[in-house]
Amino acid sequence: MAHQFHLYNSLTRKKEPVEPLEEGHLRFYSCGPTVYSYAHIGNFRSFITADLIFRTAKKMRWKVTYATNITDVGHLTDDDLADTSGEDRMVQALQSKEGERFANIWDLARYYTVILQEDWMSLNLLEPTVRPRASEHMREQIIAVEQMLESGNAYETSNTVYFSVPSFPAYGRLSGNEAAEDLEQAVRDVVQDPEKKDPRDFALWKKDDSHLMQWHSPWGWGFPGWHLECSVMAQSYLGEEIDIHAGGEDLIFPHHECEIAQTECITGKTFARKWVHTRFLQVEGKKMSKSAGNFFTVRDLVLPKSEGGRGIDPLAVRMTLLSGHYRKPFNFTFDTLKTNIRHRERFEDTIALAEKGLDNGGDGADELGDVLNALSDRTFKAMLDDLNTPEALAATFEATKAVLSHEQLSKGSAASVKSWLDHTNDLLGIVYAHTPRAMEDGDDSFATEIDALVAARTRAREENDYARADEIRDELTALDVEVMDTPGGPRWKRRSALL
Numbered sequence: 001m002a003h004q005f006h007l008y009n010s011l012t013r014k015k016e017p018v019e020p021l022e023e024g025h026l027r028f029y030s031c032g033p034t035v036y037s038y039a040h041i042g043n044f045r046s047f048i049t050a051d052l053i054f055r056t057a058k059k060m061r062w063k064v065t066y067a068t069n070i071t072d073v074g075h076l077t078d079d080d081l082a083d084t085s086g087e088d089r090m091v092q093a094l095q096s097k098e099g100e101r102f103a104n105i106w107d108l109a110r111y112y113t114v115i116l117q118e119d120w121m122s123l124n125l126l127e128p129t130v131r132p133r134a135s136e137h138m139r140e141q142i143i144a145v146e147q148m149l150e151s152g153n154a155y156e157t158s159n160t161v162y163f164s165v166p167s168f169p170a171y172g173r174l175s176g177n178e179a180a181e182d183l184e185q186a187v188r189d190v191v192q193d194p195e196k197k198d199p200r201d202f203a204l205w206k207k208d209d210s211h212l213m214q215w216h217s218p219w220g221w222g223f224p225g226w227h228l229e230c231s232v233m234a235q236s237y238l239g240e241e242i243d244i245h246a247g248g249e250d251l252i253f254p255h256h257e258c259e260i261a262q263t264e265c266i267t268g269k270t271f272a273r274k275w276v277h278t279r280f281l282q283v284e285g286k287k288m289s290k291s292a293g294n295f296f297t298v299r300d301l302v303l304p305k306s307e308g309g310r311g312i313d314p315l316a317v318r319m320t321l322l323s324g325h326y327r328k329p330f331n332f333t334f335d336t337l338k339t340n341i342r343h344r345e346r347f348e349d350t351i352a353l354a355e356k357g358l359d360n361g362g363d364g365a366d367e368l369g370d371v372l373n374a375l376s377d378r379t380f381k382a383m384l385d386d387l388n389t390p391e392a393l394a395a396t397f398e399a400t401k402a403v404l405s406h407e408q409l410s411k412g413s414a415a416s417v418k419s420w421l422d423h424t425n426d427l428l429g430i431v432y433a434h435t436p437r438a439m440e441d442g443d444d445s446f447a448t449e450i451d452a453l454v455a456a457r458t459r460a461r462e463e464n465d466y467a468r469a470d471e472i473r474d475e476l477t478a479l480d481v482e483v484m485d486t487p488g489g490p491r492w493k494r495r496s497a498l499l
């Protein structure tokens, strides 16, 4: 029987089959970051959910058009209240201590965009089909505002163009109306504009000719409301109706509710057929915050120690993020991370064993093909079932256990292991490092230095100079290198800073 891919739809609150509008072609959008600082592991938990949808859909042999944006235009601190008031996060960042190194706000946006893409690669997320930037779609945003004014879904005041929420009765359907009513109260407390007709109305265009990022529009100089960019970019790259829209649960209200209202008023069609939301992440059981000391950017974990990071294998971080289901709140702990660093080492050992078997294994029987095929299938089925990553990972751990119970592999078994590794990497992205950041300062000169120390230690032992051999081992330990004496001679690997 053909496989079917199921995802939980936040709009209907049901798990449903994914059936692309155009057969065999999935079109989906996932909200990207605002580039005013380094992305943290919570941001990446929801980017990884989108990455897993992308990977699973590709395994279904669908064509996938996947767009995820870069917000490089003011995202205001109170946009989360659907009010477009408060301070601009990017301007705030420029005026902070960190911001002193940037020539201007465009420079800051460019810098954090580059870093975002580096983190994206290091955690092994696939490049989306398109990564549009809000700043490069200003014309479309202005046209969208004009359309909403024309259709009577928007109105202009002396300093803002607002979307009129009462003109769109379905507003609040995604999040539940209770939240909308709570919000009315919340917004009433912060709202500044007496010309606003309904407290729920949100800004489409903010007139401000003193803002650091401003564009010319029919309503004078200013900048767009944050919610608008996703509406127009999804429409530009994916069409009027899309199959899936994803994002973090904090975006359900108001961001996604506002996106729906804007797009559906313009097109008259259903915007996204499915909404997929990733629950929040905590660290060591607490909300992540800088003051609590449990706030981690991706770089804090994966950069080499010499660059201020902890030198952790990025794929162990990814595996840790996969160890909880995206629809459950996730508690990121260093214990889980340590466990996954060991799992990753087992993957490395499995790769090494397979390579050795492919190079010089015998012609013996393929002892692993059947068991690995069954486990591949189990992983794929788990992913098809609403991205059940804990189950998918469990199957991979059984597989490494089965492989590593062998001291050596025949060529046939090694080929089966290799194809299992490829399949697992396609689906979960946890096998082959894209940029082995933690290993980066293990560049050639580092490796040469370690090789020389390991050889010196071997010589000292051969000459029964155990004091010298121990001294060298201490030196290696100080460099975070662990030496294992194996029948084939000593092997070394870098220890993560955590262990």
Ligand SMILES: [Zn+2]
Pocket: 030, 031, 032, 230, 255
């Ligand atoms: Zn968005």
